[in-house]
Every structure is written in structure tokens, then in C-alpha cells.
Amino acid sequence: MSSSSNRQRLNIDNINQHVRSAQYAVRGELAVKSEQFRASLVGGTSGLPFTQVISANIGNPQQLDQKPLTFFRQVLSLLENPVLLEHEDVLLNQLDYKPDVIARAKFLLSKVGSVGAYSASNGVPAIRQSIADFLERRDGFPANEADIYLSAGASSGVNTLLHIICADEKSGILVPIPQYPLYTASLSLLNATCVPYLLDEAKNWGTDLATIRESYEKATAAGIDVRAIVIINPGNPTGASLPKEDIRAVLDFAREQRLVVLADEVYQTNVFVGEFHSFKKVLRELQKENPGKYDSLELASLHSVSKGMVGECGHRGGYFELVNFDPEVQAEIYKFVSIMLCAPVIGQCLVELMVNPPKKGEPSYELYQKEYTSIFEGLKERATALHKAFEQMEGVECGTPQGSMYLFPAINLPPKAADAAAKEGRTPDEFYCMRLLEATGVCLVPGSGFGQKEGSLHFRTTFLPPGTQWVGSIVKFHQEFMDQYR
Ligand SMILES: Cc1ncc(COP(=O)(O)O)c(C=O)c1O
Numbered sequence: 513m514s515s516s517s518n519r520q521r522l523n524i525d526n527i528n529q530h531v532r533s534a535q536y537a538v539r540g541e542l543a544v545k546s547e548q549f550r551a552s553l554v555g556g557t558s559g560l561p562f563t564q565v566i567s568a569n570i571g572n573p574q575q576l577d578q579k580p581l582t583f584f585r586q587v588l589s590l591l592e593n594p595v596l597l598e599h600e601d602v603l604l605n606q607l608d609y610k611p612d613v614i615a616r617a618k619f620l621l622s623k624v625g626s627v628g629a630y631s632a633s634n635g636v637p638a639i640r641q642s643i644a645d646f647l648e649r650r651d652g653f654p655a656n657e658a659d660i661y662l663s664a665g666a667s668s669g670v671n672t673l674l675h676i677i678c679a680d681e682k683s684g685i686l687v688p689i690p691q692y693p694l695y696t697a698s699l700s701l702l703n704a705t706c707v708p709y710l711l712d713e714a715k716n717w718g719t720d721l722a723t724i725r726e727s728y729e730k731a732t733a734a735g736i737d738v739r740a741i742v743i744i745n746p747g748n749p750t751g752a753s754l755p756k757e758d759i760r761a762v763l764d765f766a767r768e769q770r771l772v773v774l775a776d777e778v779y780q781t782n783v784f785v786g787e788f789h790s791f792k793k794v795l796r797e798l799q800k801e802n803p804g805k806y807d808s809l810e811l812a813s814l815h816s817v818s819k820g821m822v823g824e825c826g827h828r829g830g831y832f833e834l835v836n837f838d839p840e841v842q843a844e845i846y847k848f849v850s851i852m853l854c855a856p857v858i859g860q861c862l863v864e865l866m867v868n869p870p871k872k873g874e875p876s877y878e879l880y881q882k883e884y885t886s887i888f889e890g891l892k893e894r895a896t897a898l899h900k901a902f903e904q905m906e907g908v909e910c911g912t913p914q915g916s917m918y919l920f921p922a923i924n925l926p927p928k929a930a931d932a933a934a935k936e937g938r939t940p941d942e943f944y945c946m947r948l949l950e951a952t953g954v955c956l957v958p959g960s961g962f963g964q965k966e967g968s969l970h971f972r973t974t975f976l977p978p979g980t981q982w983v984g985s986i987v988k989f990h991q992e993f994m995d996q997y998r
Pocket of ligand 1 (some may be wrong): 571664665666667668692744747748776779815816817818825829830851
């Protein structure tokens, strides 16, 4: 037997190299190291200079402080174990379940049968209808359940849409920089072309049409077939909440250049400044003002149960809505999602609860409203406190928190820090985040993981972790780091 036959068939050089080249910093080296630290702290003899790891690297609300909304989990408990419905008196009188919890569970069970069964490929019809009703209430324009596709979180929706849009390596997608790395990573996997466009940090990370146009033209001149533009609103990692004029400008540009618009709106309820404007609503307004002009502009907008006050990311629920898509293309999207059978049915039920929560006057409303408001206010307070701390830090600049779950401050590090980073083969922001993790247990993501303007450095932190101690430890570390490398 030759020695090579003793080796595994697969090795790092012969597997799909597109997987190897994909980058996903949110769960990268720093996150892996933070988990090792967490494991070594369990025994109590780690020798580490901190007592807990703070995972500020990922928008995972319930891993941190956020409690699930009671109404949602009570309904889910009945969906998972319908036998409980045979004991309504116990539910009502001993477990404090309200009649609307029982009614909703019965309604959903009548539509899904069992949550252990596959549903229709694009999702349970009644749940799609509930989403369409929500979209109509939200936007003031009709929505059609046949254009809605349930997904396993927004990530799976993005995966579906990019698979459909990208035909080959010349297919280009305009992606904001900085961006949530799902987009660049998915394009690497598909071997398609990312066409980056920079967001405008000086304009609170808004979109700048001249910059988008420049990126588009450069890519087109290089032979790229630019087909779509991604917008994340409210932004990740930037937290920006786009004004209506920016959205109108993007839609107009997309119409002019025949680009599909992918609007990632998973943070639509995490808005502290101004209000959320959906791309769908703005498109419908443009269509009303200019009959016929926007009728072939394709828009796909995505939402999820992972963020907002719901924070149920472990349940993997989400959906996307298509507007103005060719029916033949839509049939292929249906086929694509059917290859994965369907989105998790319990996640689909959570989507229904998110879009159709208890209404005023219903028995669960008061508690739902109290929990929801308290989470919203808590996030806002933490964002403000964190922002205040960043304002005091030497060489750190951070815009006012506007939305989503993140702050993305710019950091100006001394040249000696850049030299030390280069010696370790790291970018200066990676080096900074690594030293911070080792000194404090706080895990952030360096700006390079999202893309940033050349010559600038950032880090992203969520403001989900409770308490202020971890914020104090960042401030202290920062001063020591600056002193060391000054
Ligand atoms: C902008 C954005 N889009 C999509 C996602 C994916 O969310 P999920 O797949 O959990 O719905 C995230 C997660 O952090 C995100 O920040």
C-alpha cells in the first residue's frame, strides 16, 4: 500500500477552495480564543487576569442579558407539547397562561398540524398571510402572501437570493463597506464578485450616491456584470438608520442601472434616532408618484426573529418578501428553497408571533408591552453609556448611537502599535482586539472583519452585555495600551 493511501481523502488543499477563502470574523480567531478562555475559567485556576468573558462580538441577545418575551415562549411551549392543551385549567389558573396564549397556540396548531412536520417549501400559508397583513399595516401598501418566503433566519434568505442572482464569477453585487460579513463570505462561496462601496462615516455612515456610482462604474469597466445592491438598514456594524432621501436615491440608482435591491432590514425595530423607513414602502411611494417608472425594479427585503426585542436567534426564523420579480424567476426561487425542504416550523411560528404580537385590550398585551419596552429602553441606555465611555477615550471617535445593536468607533492607534501588530502578522485593529481580549476578557471584532476605508481603524462592539464593569475595563485597557505604544 502506498503511503498516500493511508491519508484521508480530503485535505486542506483539495477541498472546495471557495470555503477556505471565505472570511467570517464575527466567529473568527478572537471568538474561538474567547471560548477557550471561557472554558478555562470554569475550573477557577486559569491564571487569567479576569473572571469572566464578555462576548461583545456577536449580536446574540439571549446569550447575554435579554430574556425571551413571555407570550412568545408560552405559545411555543404549547406548540411543542400540545398535550398541555388538555389541561387548560392548569395553564390558566396555576401557570398564569392567558387565554390569548391558548387561542394562538390552537390557531397555529390548526395551521401547521405538528411543528415536527415539514411545511410547504416557502412556509406555512397562514403564516405567510400573517406576514403579508403585517407588511400592509407597517407600510400602508398591499402585500401578497405568494411573494413571501419563510427562511431559517435572514442568513438562509440571503443565501437563497445570492444563489439565484449570481450566475458566474462575473456576476457582481454591490456590498456596503463596512458590512456584515455574511455578504462577502457568501459571495466567496459562490465564487461571484463583491463590488464594495464605502459608506460615509462623516455622514453617520449613510449611503453616498457618488461613491456607489463610482464603484459601480469601476466594476462595469472591468467587465463585471453588476446585478444587485445590498443595503443593510439599520446598519451592521455601523448602527446607521438611513434617512428616506438616501433610500429614494438608492432605489432611483438601482432603477437606472437595472440592479436588484437586497434590503437587509433585520434591525428594523432597533431604531433610537428618527424612524425606520422600509425599502418596500419607499418603493411603493415612488411608484405612486411616478406611474410605470419603477415597475420592473426588483426588491427583496429580509427580516428575522433574531434581533430587535425578540432576540430569538437560536430558533432560526426569518422571511423575505419579493417585489416585481419575474414569475419564472420566482418559480426557480421556490424550487431552490424546496431543495432544503422548508424553514424550521417552530421558527416560522415565532415569525408569526413577531409580526402579530398581542394587541391592546388582549390579555397578554400589558406584560408583552412592559417586557418589550424594558428591553428597548435597556438597549438604548447601554448604547448611550457605552458611547459616553468611548467619547472619553484618547484617539477614539464614535457617532451617536442611532440603531441596531452595535457601536463602530474609529480608533487612532500610535505607529508603534502598528509595528508591533505587523511583527505578529496582524492588522493593528486585530492586534488591539487580541490584546484587549487577553487583558480583560472582552471580545470585540476588529474593523478589518467588516471592511473599512484604507488607513482607518475601527472595532465593533455590541451593547448587549449587562453592567458597566466591562465598559470600565475597556477604558482602562485602552489607556494602558496607548501609554505602552505611544
Ligand atoms: C445585518 C444582518 N443580516 C443578517 C443577519 C443574520 O441573522 P439571522 O440569520 O440570525 O436572521 C445578521 C446577524 O447578525 C445581521 O446582522
